[in-house]
Amino acid sequence: MDLNWTPEDSRFRERVRDWLAGHVPPEARPSGTEAVAFDRAWQRELMAGGWAGISWPKEYGGQGLSLTQQMIWFEENAKAGAPSAGVFFVAQMHAGPTLIVMGSDAQKAKHLNGILGGDEIWCQGFSEPGSGSDLASLRTKGVVDGDEIVVSGQKIWTSYADAADYQELLIRTEPGSERHKGLTWIICDMKTPGITVHPIRKLTGHAEFASVFYDEVRIPVSNVVGEIGQGWTTAMATLGFERGTAFTSEMVHLVLRLEELIDYAKANPLPGASRPAWSDDECRRTLARLRADLAALRAMNYSNLSRYAGGAAPGAEGSLMKLFTNQLAQRIERAAIDMMGDRLLDPNTDEQSWLASYYRNLVQAIGGGTTDIQREIIADRVLGLPRSR
Amino acid sequence: MLLAPDEGQTEIATAVADILLSEAPFDRLYLPDLDIIADEQRLMDLAIPMGWLGMAAPESIGGSAGDLTDECLLFMKLGERIAPLGITAGALAAHAALAAGDEALAAAFITGDARAALTTSARPGRAFATAGATHLLVVEENRISLSLLVAGGDDIVALDASSSTAAVSSADTLLQVDGPELVLRFALLVASQLQGLAQTGRSESNEYAKAREQFGRPIGSFQAVRHRIADMELRARQVEAQIYFAAVALRDGRADAELQTLSALLLAGDAAMANAEINIHNHGAIGTTTENIGHLLLKRTILLTGLAGGANQLKDRIAACAPAIM
Numbered sequence: 206m207d208l209n210w211t212p213e214d215s216r217f218r219e220r221v222r223d224w225l226a227g228h229v230p231p232e233a234r235p236s237g238t239e240a241v242a243f244d245r246a247w248q249r250e251l252m253a254g255g256w257a258g259i260s261w262p263k264e265y266g267g268q269g270l271s272l273t274q275q276m277i278w279f280e281e282n283a284k285a286g287a288p289s290a291g292v293f294f295v296a297q298m299h300a301g302p303t304l305i306v307m308g309s310d311a312q313k314a315k316h317l318n319g320i321l322g323g324d325e326i327w328c329q330g331f332s333e334p335g336s337g338s339d340l341a342s343l344r345t346k347g348v349v350d351g352d353e354i355v356v357s358g359q360k361i362w363t364s365y366a367d368a369a370d371y372q373e374l375l376i377r378t379e380p381g382s383e384r385h386k387g388l389t390w391i392i393c394d395m396k397t398p399g400i401t402v403h404p405i406r407k408l409t410g411h412a413e414f415a416s417v418f419y420d421e422v423r424i425p426v427s428n429v430v431g432e433i434g435q436g437w438t439t440a441m442a443t444l445g446f447e448r449g450t451a452f453t454s455e456m457v458h459l460v461l462r463l464e465e466l467i468d469y470a471k472a473n474p475l476p477g478a479s480r481p482a483w484s485d486d487e488c489r490r491t492l493a494r495l496r497a498d499l500a501a502l503r504a505m506n507y508s509n510l511s512r513y514a515g516g517a518a519p520g521a522e523g524s525l526m527k528l529f530t531n532q533l534a535q536r537i538e539r540a541a542i543d544m545m546g547d548r549l550l551d552p553n554t555d556e557q558s559w560l561a562s563y564y565r566n567l568v569q570a571i572g573g574g575t576t577d578i579q580r581e582i583i584a585d586r587v588l589g590l591p592r593s594r
Numbered sequence: 595m596l597l598a599p600d601e602g603q604t605e606i607a608t609a610v611a612d613i614l615l616s617e618a619p620f621d622r623l624y625l626p627d628l629d630i631i632a633d634e635q636r637l638m639d640l641a642i643p644m645g646w647l648g649m650a651a652p653e654s655i656g657g658s659a660g661d662l663t664d665e666c667l668l669f670m671k672l673g674e675r676i677a678p679l680g681i682t683a684g685a686l687a688a689h690a691a692l693a694a695g696d697e698a699l700a701a702a703f704i705t706g707d708a709r710a711a712l713t714t715s716a717r718p719g720r721a722f723a724t725a726g727a728t729h730l731l732v733v734e735e736n737r738i739s740l741s742l743l744v745a746g747g748d749d750i751v752a753l754d755a756s757s758s759t760a761a762v763s764s765a766d767t768l769l770q771v772d773g774p775e776l777v778l779r780f781a782l783l784v785a786s787q788l789q790g791l792a793q794t795g796r797s798e799s800n801e802y803a804k805a806r807e808q809f810g811r812p813i814g815s816f817q818a819v820r821h822r823i824a825d826m827e828l829r830a831r832q833v834e835a836q837i838y839f840a841a842v843a844l845r846d847g848r849a850d851a852e853l854q855t856l857s858a859l860l861l862a863g864d865a866a867m868a869n870a871e872i873n874i875h876n877h878g879a880i881g882t883t884t885e886n887i888g889h890l891l892l893k894r895t896i897l898l899t900g901l902a903g904g905a906n907q908l909k910d911r912i913a914a915c916a917p918a919i920m
Contacts, residue, residue, distance in 0.1 A: 206663045207596045208842045214595075273595060284920065457920065464917050483913075486906070493909035497836075497857035500918055504597065504835035511598040525828050581817070583824035588800050590814035590823065 208507075210273075218277045224254055225285040234288055236411055241326070241368045244291030248323030257321040258297070260450065265305050265313065266321050272514045275450040276506075283457035292365045296320040296327035298451065300373045302443040303390070307431045312392065316371070328369035330360040330393065330417060331440070337362075338578050340375075341384045341437070345419060347376040347391070349426065349433070354378065354391060356399075356422040362572075366402045366415040369395050374424075375436050388436035392428040399423070409564045452526045456506050459534055460499050462562075466541050467492050476546030491540050498533055505529065521586035524579040531570040531579075538563035597838050599667060607667045613644070614675040620887040623676060623756050631725040631758055634678040638706065638726070641677070647684040648704035655692060655701040662779070662845040666786040666837050673790020676756050676887075676894050680723035682783055683710035687731045689776060690738045694769035699740075703729075711743055713762065714901045722897070725758035730765070733780050733901075739770035756890055757897065778844055778855045782837065784902045785855075788862035789833045791891050791898075795869030796826035798887060799876040806878075813876075822872055829865035836861055853915035860908045863899040870895050 210218065228250055234243050251257045259278050261267020270278065290297045301320045304312055319325035336343040345358025356376055363372070372393040379387030393400075399422035404412035431439035470482040470492060482488045509522050541559040542549060548556045570576050584590045599607065617640055622633055641647060650665035651657025658664075665685070672681060684703045687710035691700035702708035711727035713720060715734040721727075721743070730743045744765040800823055803814030813819045840854035848854075870892040874881035881888045899905070 206598070206600075206838055206842050208839070208846065208848070210595055280920070460918070460920060467917075489913050490906060490909035493913040494860065496853070496912055496915075496918075497860045497909075498832070500839065500854055500857040501832040501836040501861055503918070504839035505832060507595060507597040508835040508838060511596045515596075515598065522831075525831055528824075529828055529832065577817075577821070580821040580824040583827055584814070584820035587827055588814075588820070588823055590800065590803055590820045591812045593815050593817050593820060 210277075214273055214277060217274050218281060221278055221281040222285070224256070225281055225287055228254060229285050229287045234291065238368075241292050241365075244288065244293055245323045247288040247291075248293050248321075252322050258301070261301065261305065261321070265301075265317050272450060272510055276453050276510055279450055279453035280457050283454045284461070289454070292326050292368050293320070293323065295329050295364070295369075295373070296325055296371075299329065299443060300327040300371070303373065303430060303439060306442045307390075307439045309427075309430075311427070312430060316392075325371060326365060326369045327371045327373060328363050328366045328395070330363060330372045330374035332362045333359060334361050334416075338575055341388075343375060343377060343388070345374075345376045346380070347378040347389055347424075349378065350423075352426050353423045354389070354426055354429070356391075356393070356419045356424060358419050360417045360419075362405075362414050363402075363417050364414045366395070366417050367404060371395060372417070373430075375440055378436075379434055382434075385437040387434050388440075389433050390430045390436040390439035391424055392430060393422070393424055394428075397422050397424065407564075407568065409561060409568075450510065452506055452523075452530060455530055455534070456499075456502050459530070459537060460503065463492070463495055463499055463537055466537065466544070467496075469541075470544060473544075475544060476548075482544050488540075488544060495533070495537055495540065498536075502526075502529055502533060521582050524574070524582040525587070527574065528576055528579040528583070531566070531576050534566040535563075535570065538566050597835065597842070599663075599838075603664060603667055606664070607671055610644075610646075610668060610671045611674070613640070614671060614677065618675040618677060620676070620890075623887070623890055624885065628756075630756060633756075634680060634723065634725045634758055637678050638680050638684075638709070641681050642704075642706035645704075646672070646681055647706070648688060649685065651685075651688050651692065651700065651704055655688070655697050656704045657688070662782070662841045663838060666782060666841045669783045669786035670790045670793070670834070670837070673787030674794045675790070676794075676890055678723060679712055679757050680709060680725075680727065682780075682787070683712035683723050683727075683731050684708075686710070686712075686733075686738065686776070686780055686783065687729060687740055689779065690731065690740055690771050691769065693771045693776060694740075696769060699768075710740070711760075711762070712901070714903075716901060716903050719761060719763070720759060721762045722757045722759050722901070724760040724762070729768070730762060733777060736774060736777060737770055737772050738776045738780065740768045741765040742768065756894060774852060775844070778852060781855050781859045781902060782840055782844060784898050785833070785840070785859040785862035786837055788859075788866040788895060788898055789830065789837055791895050792826070792830045792833060792862070792865040792869040794887070795866070795873035795891050796823065796830050798891075799823050799826060799869075799873045802877055819876060822876065826869045826872060829861075829869055833858065833862045833865045848919065850916070850918045853912060853918055856908050856912050856915070859902055860905060860912065863895070863902070863905060863908075866891070866895040867899065 258267030259275050263269035333343050347354040347356045374391050374393040378389040399420040401418040403416040405414055406412045475482045545556045548554055549560045645658050648657030649668050650660045653659045688700045688703040709727045710729045710731045711721040711724040712731050727743050730741050732739045742765050744763050803819055806813050836858040840858040843851040843854040874888040880886050
């Protein structure tokens with residue numbers, strides 16, 4: 206075993222670091238509608254710099270980097286405080302990879318360049334009011350009518366629905382079908398008549414996600430990705446596309462965030478106290494324990510990537526990583542809140558950012574599969590326990 | 595960068611696990627028939643010709659010339675089966691003798707001509723793995739030393755009945771090694787065994803949850819049970835990865851070796867403890883009896899964490915470290 210990087214990878218890291226130093230915008234990502242322009246500008250910067258599509262194959266305009274170099278890219282981005290994909294997340298990390306694996310030549314030609322160039326924003330149309338953790342129970346229906354599919358129903362928790370140009374939409378096209386059968390994955394142009402977007406305000410105060418209603422929305426059959434009735438296969442095709450590198454950003458971010466909190470504890474007292482929080486045994490030991498946990502999160506990240514780089518197929522370790530990452534993020538934010546007390550309530554303080562990230566992490570323990578669903582996946586696929594459902 | 599066992603390491607770990615499965619089954623430790631001294635002697639006589647005490651020692655003194663990651667993998671497997679602590683003591687005694695320049699004594703620990711018992715500054719006056727021991731290895735905060743073993747009175751009945759233990763009195767130090775390196779190595783070998791214990795707790799629970807039925811279904815189909823076992827798995831994997839990281843950091847003399855090693859030890863202690871407790875609970879009433887391995891996983895965990903120093907002390911030392919190198 207070894208923690209050293211090859212000379213080639215070290216040179217790559219230097220190159221990434223240098224480029225980021227000259228290009229990361231100094232200002233924070235704005236909220237609301239200005240976020241779209243900010244994210245688009247960054248995506249175009251990446252494209253111009255030759256960094257678009259880090260995990261995409263070269264033949265589709267991506268960088269075709271090795272897993273190690275992808276990881277280095279994400280590490281250096283997090284260290285440099287570079288913007289995340291933002292509104293381009295679904296397009297970059299999910300829709301694009303799905304088209305690469307399952308799309309027709311025409312679909313690839315139409316969308317992939319636009320996604321990399323920051324021209325196409327995509328949103329996801331999977332969850333429904335009655336189908337959250339149990340996604341396969343979804344009921345939004347599609348009726349084939351000649352060369353069109355007529356869609357009626359409702360999706361919910363659709364991030365950036367109002368900004369999106371396209372949606373990856375999962376619908377039931379076989380009447381009476383159940384569970385994973387009879388579903389279809391289709392590209393939905395968000396400007397199609399019959400689509401209504403109702404924003405939902407989150408506990409953060411922002412309205413980043415929405416309900417989307419479909420009233421006889423007519424979508425060309427040629428927009429189906431994969432086969433009609435085989436939408437579940439298409440939806441699962443990109444599982445593991447990232448192969449674990451996506452956890453790297455969050456891991457580095459949390460490490461840096463904790464060290465920031467430790468510095469804060471050394472400089473600021475606990476509520477109602479006069480000595481620095483760091484001199485309080487319970488507070489200091491809570492932070493020390495988190496330091497140990499973060500070391501392990503990083504080690505797990507490296508260990509998984511080592512196995513994938515060695516040829517192992519990515520499996521349910523992703524669920525272990527997501528569970529651990531969500532839990533740790535919540536514990537770090539919670540430690541911050543306990544330490545900062547009523548300073549969090551003053552909107553003019555720096556401490557405000559900790560409250561915002563505390564809220565955000567409550568959301569992240571739900572999105573992309575709740576922590577409970579992650580435990581189910583671990584129990585099914587890692588432990589081989591009899592199914593609960 | 596490679597932070598996973600390679601093919602050769604996986605093969606060796608599997609071979610060790612197979613040997614221990616047949617030679618060190620858990621029912622060997624069930625009361626009331628337990629003769630712990632005979633069991634320790636038998637397993638030491640197995641471990642010595644297998645070369646386990648010299649896994650990471652140079653060939654010049656009869657070792658296998660593996661590195662710290664090889665040694666950690668071995669001790670994870672030994673931990674899984676609650677193997678005698680004499681293996682830990684002997685392997686470390688060989689490292690200590692070698693570091694102090696006494697190659698003949700180092701070689702004697704590997705061949706079993708010398709055998710070490712173990713004590714730490716956390717448990718003065720009491721040693722473990724005393725059956726058949728000739729020497730006493732003393733681990734302090736920043737020093738490891740060796741002396742001849744001098745029994746200091748009656749044998750003590752140990753909490754962990756799977757280790758012989760005795761009162762010892764001080765004797766002239768034969769050699770000592772100052773500095774953090776060997777002490778951190780001790781910490782990592784303890785952490786590795788705690789990882790093995792956490793792994794066993796997880797595996798015992800997992801097998802039982804598949805076999806045991808209530809309400810007409812295996813209990814592993816109930817979310818209250820399966821989610822607990824998923825958390826046990828997460829703990830075992832966290833510690834495993836952290837031990838690999840720490841082993842490389844310590845082997846290569848990285849500046850964050852102390853932080854990484856103490857983190858591994860802290861997490862390993864917590865993981866072994868939590869998994870031992872939850873495993874007992876998962877086994878229902880059987881888990882609370884001596885007819886099941888559960889209690890010994892718990893007792894060995896308490897013994898090892900006690901030897902290695904308490905959690906608060908570890909946290910304070912982690913807090914005093916510089917941040918990890920990123």
